[in-house]
Amino acid sequence: MLCLENTQNRCSGAVMTPEETKAVCDVAHDAGVPVHLDGARIFNASVSLEVPVIELTRDVDTMSFCLSKALSCPVGSVLVGTKEFITEAARWRKMVGGGMRQAGILAAAGLVALDTMVDRLAEDHQNARRLAQGLANIDGLTLDADSIQTNIVIFAVEAEVGTAPNFIKAMGEAGVQVSYPGERSVRMVTHRHISSEDVEETLSRTSSVVRELRAA
Ligand SMILES: Cc1ncc(COP(=O)(O)O)c(C=O)c1O
Known part of the structure; x- marks a missing residue:
């Protein structure tokens, strides 16, 4: 099969x-x-x-x-x-x-x-694209925002920020739940309970977390 x-x-x-x-x-x-x-x-x-x-x-x-x-x-x-x-x-x-x-x-x-619930998925995709664009603008994170087609955003955490597990722990402490598929990569997913305001808030908190980790 x-x-x-x-x-x-x-x-x-x-x-x-x-x-x-x-x-x-x-x-x-x-x-x-x-x-x-x-x-x-x-x-x-x-x-x-x-x-x-x-x-x-x-x-x-x-x-x-x-x-x-x-x-x-x-x-x-x-x-x-x-x-x-x-x-x-x-x-x-x-x-x-x-x-x-x-x-x-x-x-x-x-x-x-x-x-x-089907038609509203376009909203999740739009939020994911906005999320990806914002993440791509944060020094220390790497991704190709143009490649995002649906509701999953996977990006890389650069060495100066630390490992993905450390980054995820810090994000959790900042109130943002993310998961990691690999040692350097992190996954964020948009869905019905994530609004465009939540995306902006996530970007703001992510930016602070990355800044703190790079300075540490
Ligand atoms: C791509 C994919 N296929 C299948 C599954 C399994 O789904 P379920 O637990 O509803 O059978 C998952 C989720 O866990 C998934 O991400």
């Missing part, structure tokens, strides 16, 4: 276009290999590219997407495939103890997410 991811978490939320998806699927299918799409953030890709989700999924055999994350649902992911595949997946889910009774109340929140 070949597994694709759209958007790509560790590549700053980069999107795969319908053409790229099809090209990879064609090669896999010619070799008799099925393709699964990890579409945890597929709606971000769809909104960013301004193409319907079906354009990004029609060439894959199976896919999953998250109702939480960008769509802001309290919990939930959805597996998508043929009826036969889903029947088999449900059997496996039960075998490994993943069955859930009375899950309808959670599914209801998922329907609200799908109906009301």
